[in-house]
Amino acid sequence: MKKIGKQTIKFDTPPTILECSSIVGPKEAQGPLAKYFDQTLEDEFWGEKSWEKAESKIIKEATNMVIAKSGISSQDIDCVFAGDLLNQCISSSFGLREINIPFFGVFGACSTFVESLSLGAIATESFAKHVLCATSSHFCSAEKQFRFPLELGNQRPPSSQWTVTGSGAAILSKDGNGPYITHITPGKIVDMGIKDGNNMGAAMAPAFSDTLITHFTDTGRSPSYYDAIISGDLGHIGKDIAIDIAKSKGYNIKSNYNDCRSSYF
């Protein structure tokens, strides 16, 4: 593992993403990606009494599923990096309390999953053989914590985004035949002063573009090197903005760039 350029880490023995799993809620199940999820839920509660409990159950089942699919005993997993959107990362800490694996709570808001994978990959270069990475979010619990009650009769502006209900988990392994994590480029915080809480795509896009361009300069690659460039959570507006910013810096990412959020619903 060594640092190249300004911000990028290059792995000597790139960790393999051994197995992954996903569980999503009813709205995601109607979206264009539906057939790729391992499990879809019929309602937001999943038999629990609160949305927070439901979210904990989702991440619990997603991690159980990935462990089962990988065929690795949970005792052989050295640590877990997981987080979610709620205060004190309660969904993941309650969801994973019975898993008996050393736990690193991670908070990176929309970037939590990639942050978990990055830290997990670094762990495989030092002490860990297998690392579990997971994250969850729940539309209802996020609205409750950050915005307004669901029953409140307010209007959502057209730029507002919809939090995914679901969880994703992955197991990284020191040995394996790929797909590999070969480089990571942790991004800086870039705040362009967007104050509209209903336009998160516009708030986040500059940071995404900055990280992406830093990655290109650090690795000496151009956008065309990649089959696909994917951002997590920018939405339709943020995606367009990211393309425009990259273009203004002389990078054309239009042909192979996509955003998870704009493909979810």
Next chain:
Amino acid sequence: MDPLETKKGYQDYVDKKSPNSKILKNCFNAFWVGGLICTIGQVILNICKERGFDTQTSGTIVSILLIGISAFLTGLNLFNKIGKFAGAGSLIPITGFANSIVSPAMEYKSEGYVMGVGGKMFTVAGPVLVFGISASILVGIIFLIFNTQSVTLV
């Protein structure tokens, strides 16, 4: 310098890029739904008066009924649909105030009746109460100062 690199330039660019709310359609929907709610209130008021209540009692009955209906519709998960359609039309009348208290009460029920329902019930309506009551006290004091002759304190 690239306009996308300054905060001001970026904000202008984002404003142009982001879709605007459909103001004309929203205003129209707000107008007729708000009007309809007020008309229902007026109908109730007239019926009450016809039954022999005085104006003040009739007004109280209108408030009680509209609050009751709005709270009931919130419980049925219908009021948020009306609100999404009508915006300020259903928000500004007393119906919106009832909804703003019932919806957090429902939302936080899972956290218990005392700390959940009791503690969080006014998270949305709280500012309205604080500034409404403060303003009325302020107006009361001004009234007292400038109208000392005509006010009897007891």
